[in-house]
Amino acid sequence: MDITLKYYQENAQEFYDSTVNADLSEHYERFLKHIPEHGKILDFGCGSGRDSRAFLQKGYFVEAIDGSSELCRLASEYCGIQVKCMDFMDLNEKDKYDGIWACASILHISKEKMPSLLIKMGEAVVGGGVIYISYKLGDFEGERNGRFFLDVTSNAFRDILGYTAELIIIEEWFTDDVRPEKQSKWYNVILKKVQ
Numbered sequence: 001m002d003i004t005l006k007y008y009q010e011n012a013q014e015f016y017d018s019t020v021n022a023d024l025s026e027h028y029e030r031f032l033k034h035i036p037e038h039g040k041i042l043d044f045g046c047g048s049g050r051d052s053r054a055f056l057q058k059g060y061f062v063e064a065i066d067g068s069s070e071l072c073r074l075a076s077e078y079c080g081i082q083v084k085c086m087d088f089m090d091l092n093e094k095d096k097y098d099g100i101w102a103c104a105s106i107l108h109i110s111k112e113k114m115p116s117l118l119i120k121m122g123e124a125v126v127g128g129g130v131i132y133i134s135y136k137l138g139d140f141e142g143e144r145n146g147r148f149f150l151d152v153t154s155n156a157f158r159d160i161l162g163y164t165a166e167l168i169i170i171e172e173w174f175t176d177d178v179r180p181e182k183q184s185k186w187y188n189v190i191l192k193k194v195q
Contacts, residue, residue, distance in 0.1 A: 004108045004147040005067050011146075012070035020048040020078065024103065027132070028054060030171060031101060031190060034130040035060065039098035042124065044091075045105020046083055049075030055101070056081065063097075088117060093124040100124060100131045104186075107135045108148050115163035122167045127195035131167065137174060137185040152187055167191040 008015060028051075035041065038059055043052040046064040048071070055062045056079060064083040066072050072083040088106060100121055109117055121131055138151035152160070154172060161167060171190040177183065 002148070003143060007146040008066075008068035009070050012068060012074060016048040016071065016074045016078075020050050022050065024051065024054075027103070027134075027175075027188065028058075030173075030188075031099060031130065031132045032058065032060075034170075034190065034192070035099045040096065042093075042097045042100045044100050044102040044121070045088065045108075046075050046079075047071055047103075047105070049077075049079035049083065051101055051103055052081065052083070053079035089113065089120070091117075091120045091124055095123075095126045097125050098129050100129075102131065102133045104134050106133060107150055107152075109150060110148070111141055111150055111160065114150070114160045118161065118164045118167060122164055122191075122193055125193050127193055129193050130170070131191040131193075132188070133191070134186050134188045137187045154187060157187065157189060161191070166194055168194055 038061060040061045041055050043062060043064040046052050046066050052062045052064040062081060064075060064081060065086050066075060066083055067087055069085045072085045075083045088109060106117060125131060136149065136151045139153060139156065140149060140151040169189055170192045173188050175186045175188060177186065
């Protein structure tokens with residue numbers, strides 16, 4: 001078990017408690033305007049299940065995954081759907097989702113693996129589908145606070161995305177952490193699969 005997964009297994013309840021009430025409504029609006037009514041969304045690294053629950057309440061069809069079986073259990077209870085426990089790199093769907101929501105999740109994947117993961121994510125969405133991703137803003141890669149993190153800048157992310165011809169950036173923005181006790185700055189991006 002890698003350090004990040006071990007962290008979430010051992011700190012699942014604490015992480016759930018600290019994130020489940022975070023207000024991401026502005027981010028939802030930016031993402032959901034690209035998703036058809038009752039569209040299909042993959043919550044890719046759902047953590048507490050907060051975002052899955054919000055999308056379900058708005059009438060979308062949601063599938064959710066996470067790598068931590070403990071977080072999957074807590075999220076399933078919270079959002080009312082069965083959250084699948086799986087590794088990000090095991091995503092193997094074709095033209096299935098109208099959108100993928102990867103909020104503060106794939107920032108645990110190394111820069112080396114990111115191009116192949118983005119290709120998998122691009123294959124999993126339908127033509128014209130969108131992918132939301134958020135990273136901590138910066139140029140750090142490595143272990144921090146018991147987990148592996150890849151921080152990016154806009155330019156660094158564009159370099160990574162260069163390997164993925166079918167995905168284009170349609171929106172990007174920078175935000176402060178929505179949790180008042182945190183000081184992080186975030187890079188948010190929405191990608192579209194060109195048809």
